[in-house]
């Protein structure tokens with residue numbers, strides 16, 4: 001290696017440097033013993049150990065690499081700001097590539113490689129590389145061993161010169177502080193925050209329940225006792241960008257029970273002549289619930305068999321679902337059509353982190 005050499009062909013180490021180790025082991029070699037401990041080879045000092053100018057040079061290289069990393073991170077953020085997504089540039093030998101992707105990739109690579117290369121160079125050239133014998137011992141550490149390790153740790157920290165080499169320390173901390181900013185920038189680019197979309201569906205006061213097969217409003221007389229049908233809110237526009245999401249979130253299951261069979265008072269209050277409406281999205285992981293047992297009023301989710309009792313506020317009576325199915329409060333309007341009295345009062349679907 002160009003930066004190392006045997007202490008035999010280099011100048012003698014200065015006083016503050018670690019003492020040279022001769023070949024040694026923890027046990028004396030026994031003549032004829034095939035398992036004798038050969039001991040350590042003679043320690044070889046690196047040029048930086050015995051030449052302060054070489055050590056200073058390595059220090060500048062390490063600082064330069066950390067500085068390069070900082071510049072890479074700044075270039076990453078700058079690229080993100082200045083390059084539009086539709087700008088392409090020619091890069092040999094790749095051809096035409098997105099200027100934004102190319103500059104983000106290149107600058108992030110420089111930032112990460114700068115930190116890595118700086119740390120490796122620091123460890124190889126400036127940190128202590130003195131061989132330390134550590135004999136096999138019992139698995140549990142005794143007090144003496146603990147004290148020994150503690151002393152080695154303190155010595156290692158001292159010899160890494162973290163406290164003494166201020167330039168390295170400052171630039172390394174700068175590089176490590178800046179590099180996470182790249183992740184922040186990328187996260188910010190993941191689109192708008194969902195905000196209220198997680199809490200609300202397309203249902204609102206006065207919106208008619210539409211039969212998705214006929215596209216006509218549902219009327220109480222369309223729903224005989226014991227039947228189950230589905231509904232979607234009126235006014236959804238297929239041209240809307242989020243049409244499919246709105247349909248999926250607002251999916252509604254409408255069942256007619258005998259009013260005297262309804263055990264939950266709130267459910268009864270929110271029904272109309274025994275017609276109850278519940279979200280069709282399973283509160284476990286969101287499969288559509290649809291297998292209805294007329295005799296028991298149970299509805300089953302086909303994915304993991306969560307079972308809800310529709311005569312008792314869609315209470316979970318079996319399976320992994322953690323919540324009841326949300327109920328939609330309904331009534332009839334002046335034209336005799338079934339309408340919603342509000343949106344769902346709780347978010348629909350799988351467990352929601354702030355659900356009441």
Ligand code: FES
Pocket residue numbers: 282283284285286287301302303304305306319320321
């Ligand atoms: S999604 Fe319904 S039980 Fe799992």
